[in-house]
Amino acid sequence: MDIHSLTFASRFDGISGSAIREIFKLLAVPGMISFAGGNPAASALPDIQMAEIAKELLLDKGKILLQYGATEGYAPLRESLVPYLKNRFSFDCKADEILPVTGSTQAMDLLCKALINPGDKVVVENPTFLGNMQCIKLYQAQLVPVDSDEDGIKVDELEEVFKKERPKMLYVIPTFQNPTGRTLSLARRKKIAELASQYGVIIAEDDPYRDLRYAGDELPSIKSFDTEGWVAFMGSFSKVISPGLRVGFLCANPTLLRKCTIGKQSSDVHTANLNQAIVDAYLRRNLLMPHVNEICKNYAEQLNTMLGLLAKCGGVARYTRPQGGLFIFAELQEGMDSVKLLNKAVEKGVAYVPGTYFYAQGGHENTFRLNFSMSTIDEIERGMGILNEVFSEAIG
């Protein structure tokens, strides 16, 4: 029988892979100035330090690290995450309420695996991270977008949706959101925790950018206001140590976490031990925050340079002014199309991501996302110069 007669699972209907995949390939084009990715700067990856740590860990505990580990995670890491979560995210959590995962992407996958039946509704910010929208779609849930403003997702609209649509879950990035860079206000964080237990909706709180703060004051997590266990917290070390290591974690109430753990058994058995032990070493030896403080200095300068140039960029109607994270979200004048203009920008050597891909229902073709972490000050200046040309030309 011809292999082309093979049919695939219906969860793939309408799924074609990440829409911005092709754009990401541009990162590899020599000389391309990329404002498109969401990668840490090369200088933010502690390669030399980690070479020593990896060697030391393998010599010290290699027989444990190279053997099968528990699906529940590497015990020392679960323990060292407890004070980290208390100090950085303001919530109390026992070691056995934490599941180390293979990047926080897996946390989202496991939450969906545990909770979502086809046709269930999942509320997302409009716009939001498209990788996790794809994850939700693969579980055949219906995405219900709720708009956000300068203070993050609009909680009045959210309550209406909770009431009317009875969703299973809300997916929210409270701090330096992807793609907007916006931070959810304190009042809204409290309100979301309240709404969660009022309406019985799981909150999937995704907070990978929090440590990358360049201005303003820290806010407690939504999870810190959770009294009954409706908030599941997803964290990641991808933005502050290394995405290539694939280590994140999920904190959730024990019943939900147990389902996620069973789900993980048949996803990948456990997260690689060496990788968990490396992250554990960064936490235990207090190497994380000094490293973060170092990289934040550069990122702050890159962000401010880009914001300054956006203010003078032709065609740009408005843009967010993030206090941290990796992204700025901007809007061109009404009627301009960032998807079409991307081709011209790329021809001249600059890439960005059109904003339309971050909206659950598309549209908003005049928006676009800029990343500043992967470009030097000089590249930001040259790149923004090119965008100014391209956009100015488009308005004629």
Added chain:
Amino acid sequence: MDIHSLTFASRFDGISGSAIREIFKLLAVPGMISFAGGNPAASALPDIQMAEIAKELLLDKGKILLQYGATEGYAPLRESLVPYLKNRFSFDCKADEILPVTGSTQAMDLLCKALINPGDKVVVENPTFLGNMQCIKLYQAQLVPVDSDEDGIKVDELEEVFKKERPKMLYVIPTFQNPTGRTLSLARRKKIAELASQYGVIIAEDDPYRDLRYAGDELPSIKSFDTEGWVAFMGSFSKVISPGLRVGFLCANPTLLRKCTIGKQSSDVHTANLNQAIVDAYLRRNLLMPHVNEICKNYAEQLNTMLGLLAKCGGVARYTRPQGGLFIFAELQEGMDSVKLLNKAVEKGVAYVPGTYFYAQGGHENTFRLNFSMSTIDEIERGMGILNEVFSEAIG
């Protein structure tokens, strides 16, 4: 709302986690002789060598390895797998037909994700690896068991099932099967490849034990007889380098592999780069086979010792005589119950896995699985002595 009102996805109906989880916890009891696990021996884990390799790789290519990687995998590893697959598994495969995954467990998960709709039928050997049975169940497929004999799964019955049940997939472990240790004969390998394209059934060929051969001649993979792309091949480095690293791979026809790759995007984005690079180094520097040859010497002795003692073990009616791998499967006299006898064995300090858990529909309570890789010759002698006592006592 009380968190206990939370309902879970229906895929978890009837799923309670690995049945042998509790037994595996016995591995950690001090002094327990465990014939229960499927772990490599501690001496088979190349910790010191890998400490140097990890350090060197991070110093050399740390900026690449610690950055995000492609979902498609670390390009050097995909390339070095091509000659490895040719030499060891006798099939030709291009680098872009290979997807490195986070342990071959993930390969199974991705195949199910790509192919299985609830209610689809998946044929499994009876008995088979229960981890992957759980994976298949979580995709709400119906397991269709087909019995095996000394030459592996019975292909006549298999053809009947293909004809009558129109399954989507066959899951098969052709070499030193888990739990039986049996190897699928050459004729049956050819026949299964034929049946696959005749009936349009995907063969998920899982071959993690092949390199652990202590006697007899190697056989080509089922995949090597695949002319049209119906065979998906899953490989692993867990049994020969390290399970804790979580590196395996999937080879499949490009259309199927593309779906699996899209599925992997939202599973864990990509397999950790450092871990892929370590495996690549073992292949590229020709470190793998000398290491394998070294560990096979010990395993052969352990296997033969255990087989010798099984011949004299009270209550044992028959047992398999594997030429490699990690397991022996044995049958007690009719009417004896290995589940009940396990408690007595554990009290006296020995653990094994009752065979019933490996059968899709249970039953076969007189069977049990023995692992020999994690025990010294002395432990095997003492442990088999205890089993002899326990079983002899049971027959009175």
